[in-house]
Amino acid sequence: MQALNINITIEPHFFTKDPASTDLGKKIVRHSIEMINELGFEAFTFRKLGVAIGSNESSIYRYFESKHALLVYLINWYWSWIEYKLVFVTTNIPSAKEKLNNAIVLLTQETIEDTNVSFINEVLLHKIIISESSKAYHTCDIDAENEKGFYKTYKRVVQRVSSMVLEINPSFEFPHMLVSTVIEGAHHQRYFSEHIPALTDVVKGKNNIVRFYTDLVFKSIS
Template sequence: MERLSLHITISPELYTKDPDSSVLGRKIISKGIEMINELGFESFTFKKLGVAIGSNESSVYRYFSSKHALLVYLISWYWSWIEYKLVFATTNVTDPKVRLHEAIILLTQDVTEDHSFSYINEILLYQIIISESTKAYYTKDIDAENEKGYYKTYKRVVQRVSELVLNVNPAFEFPHMLVSTVIEGAHHQRYFSKHLPTLTDIKEGENYIVRFYTELVQKTIQ
């Protein structure tokens, strides 16, 4: 299927030069996703990336100041994409319970390839979100980066879904805690299912994660 070219806008704070502005920049993003997923964030380097895209290390640094900056960019792109899907899935739904249900499904289901974007492999990016995303914000610089707005797309998604929770039960005290727990918990469960299966109850071919968290949310806020 031919891919379309919809555009997701990322804050200029997250890059030195917009990677979406050139063929080389898009190669950096596309191959960077592949290599971080394959090698792991610790073993991934801009030198290796430069070799893979037929360029040099310095050309990558023209777009991102560090591999940490690249990881933050990818996380921001992912959550901007999820926000786009969330708005699309809930805009024309009038029942608050159904809107919340659709949102929780979106946040906890496995990711499939989205043909709306030309150079992002969303499936591989999702694997990075599961395995590597906490390395972006479990750092000593988190407060300064938060001040600069590095994680605002993630926070915006949590805020949107928290508002859906309050639309169902305005008296519920902990909407942000609930939503962030659902998101991070779903990621942990997918990671556990592949690497530490005795920590979870997932069975192959069964949609246990979506079922668990949709039921958890419904029972918690009722």
């Protein structure tokens, strides 16, 4: 079956020039993901990226005003992709419990590369979301950026799944706290399982992270 070539649309205020509109822009995004994953966000610079892609540093600034803006773009791309997949796995599912279960699995499972998007490696991007995304939130400009809508895609994902929780138990008091805890907790457990395994109960091949958070959600709302 031929790939569908899914187009994830990102709002214009996340970039100076849409990187998906040109080959250079796609190259910038693809290589930035690889380099941030390899070097870490602190050590990553546009100068290093320019050398890697054979372009001058100023050409990168035509797309993103700073590496912080690039990171915010990557975060929004990731959550827009997750939202697309969330709609796909929950649409036309009549059972509220099955719909919520599908959502939890999507949010907590190990990421595999989506061949429908050619210039994004979702596996590496997921690793960046786990290890680096908090650096976009933990800044002195967070309130102003939140007002501008920088994180509304992530908030929209949480809202969608929170609505599924309330569909099962309308009187549950903490739907947003539960869903955001599941997402962030699953990210931490993935990171710990790779780097500090003593902090987890992950066993290879047993899908423990998905099972743990699925069990946690349904027990919490029952």
